[in-house]
Amino acid sequence: MALWQGRSSRKQSGGKYRPHRSKKKHEISTEFQFSVIGDRSSKKYRTLGGNSKNKVLSAQKVNVFDPKKGKVTRTEILTVTENHANPNYVQRNIINKGAVIQTELGDAKITSRMGQDGVVNAVLIE
Numbered sequence: 001m002a003l004w005q006g007r008s009s010r011k012q013s014g015g016k017y018r019p020h021r022s023k024k025k026h027e028i029s030t031e032f033q034f035s036v037i038g039d040r041s042s043k044k045y046r047t048l049g050g051n052s053k054n055k056v057l058s059a060q061k062v063n064v065f066d067p068k069k070g071k072v073t074r075t076e077i078l079t080v081t082e083n084h085a086n087p088n089y090v091q092r093n094i095i096n097k098g099a100v101i102q103t104e105l106g107d108a109k110i111t112s113r114m115g116q117d118g119v120v121n122a123v124l125i126e
Contacts, residue, residue, distance in 0.1 A: 003029040033057060035114040037077050037093040044117055054118025062101065062120045064108050077120075078102045100125065 006027040009017055030045060038058035047053055065072050082100035083089040095101060099110045101122065108122035 002031065005029050018049070032096045033058060033115070034089075034092070035096065035120075037080070037095065043108075053116060055116075056114035056118055056120060057122045059095065059114070062103060062108065062110075062122050064103055064105055064122050064124055066124045073105060075104045076103070081107060095120065 004023055007017065007021060009019065011017060026048060029069055033043070033055065035056045036058045036062060036099045039066060040059055040061070041057045043057055044052055045055060049091055060077060062077050063072050064075050077095070079102050080090050080093050080095060080099055081102050083094070083096070084098055085096055086094075088097070089099065095110055095114065097110055097113050101110060102106055103122070107125045109125055110120065110122050112119055112121040114120055
């Protein structure tokens with residue numbers, strides 16, 4: 001089901017707006033898809049103006065930045081340990097921005113938006 005991002009049909013007081021036009025295609029957003037831990041797969045979709053974005057559907061590796069050494073290392077994701085967006089995401093191994101994951105180097109916090117950037121980046125937590 002598509003998500004419509006146009007103006008609501010109700011006023012703040014509860015009364016109805018009388019629509020002056022119908023819904024438009026540019027007001028429809030993309031369907032929400034979770035990024036999970038697994039074999040790498042992504043989806044390319046068209047945005048406004050003919051541009052495109054890559055959405056990560058599943059990822060097994062992550063680019064981890066170590067602030068002490070100042071280096072970026074590509075390492076494997078083991079599991080999701082904490083997620084403030086939704087505690088249920090931990091059980092389902094869903095990764096999103098702000099999630100804490102366990103890697104081979106230690107715990108790391110996701111800093112990228114996989115649905116926008118098409119890449120998984122993280123910063124090592126002390």
